[in-house]
Amino acid sequence: MFANIARVLAQSSKKSLPLVRSKHSLPDLPYDFNALEPVISAEIMQVHHQKHHATYVNNLNVAEEKLFEAKQRGSVSDQIALTSALKFNGGGHINHSIFWTILCKDGTSEPEGELAEAIKRDFGSYQRMVDLLVATSTGIQGSGWGWLGYNKQLNRLDIVACANQDPLQATTGLHPLFGIDVWEHAYYLQYKNARPDYVKSIFKIANWRKVEELFGKARHD
């Protein structure tokens, strides 16, 4: 009986019967909209999560649906035409899903354990790492993200900027650890043009426990 089932399944996959395609959904914030005040206002958190991130999720689902249909039709050209939409919206979804988790009410104590050692080794000190991440994030022209990431090949931390919603790992190979959204929508309602003030303040709400967890996973998985 199981052999028959196995044969039917094998035949189904050869005919490319559509399996149930799961859609992406907006992850809940791990805290209330006002939890990150006064560093990030409730108004910003609400619009950022419910409008911007939600739009990336919706548009990612649309793009993936179109990609599936293009593949069904056998159109390589149409699949390629979707790469921008996938990068924009997929990147937006990836980036923001990480972002909400690396922030927390009132922040945590500075990095500890393996991560603290790696920061000291690769930057000299936590403050120097912060200074570099602040400078990198503040200096991004237009929209993008500043990232602290992990180079698994070289076993080294690195700080880089990504443009727009380009996702760190797909773009650079680095594992994302701590990212700062410097699109104007992330701070404008509260900080207006004062991006440096926002970027410096974000370390007051950094959830280093989560970042340590991400680092552990990247190192040991």
Place this chain on the structure above:
Amino acid sequence: MSFQLPPLPYDYQVLEPFVDKETMNLHHTKHHQAYVNNLNGATKDSDIVAICQNIKNYPVAVRNNGGGHYNHSLFWKWMAPVGSSNVAPTGTLKEKIEATFGSVDEMKKKFTDAALTRFGSGWAWLGVKKDGSLAISSTANQDNPLMAGVADVEMIPILGLDVWEHAYYLKYQNRRGEYIQQWWNVVNWDEVVKYYDNFASKNNPVPINQ
């Protein structure tokens, strides 16, 4: 002789309710001022049009801030309070738009689409190409269509729309489409026609008061 922030041709509140007073104030006194300051720190050259046209010879700070200064200098003039300018293009430009796009409305649709689909920061443009034809395009960040080798479509811009979030976020938040729709109400068509007649149709970029 260094670059200067040009004064706004009107008060900060006159484009209400389409572009809000606070945005106009911040946009002019903070954002544009910063481009001017940074540009002065990045180059001693003084011909902004020539800088844009030869942007590949300049460091990225000049591209960002020089573009920002040129783009915004014209942006303030591309807008005017309702009632102070024609509500639609006239004369030769009107004919050219109709010949190229079918109608002014069709042109606005294409322009709106370019503004909507520019991901991240940038500008949407209506301009005149070297062969005299009209075209619509968008650029990233503070690039503009004068920037040879950088812009997808090289042309002389006669109308541009800032779609950086700082241009609309205080009033419209994520609703860029609504911002674009409302912005059409304050386009200074008389000025755009002048730019076409006096400059772009003669293959000359629109100058700014440095």
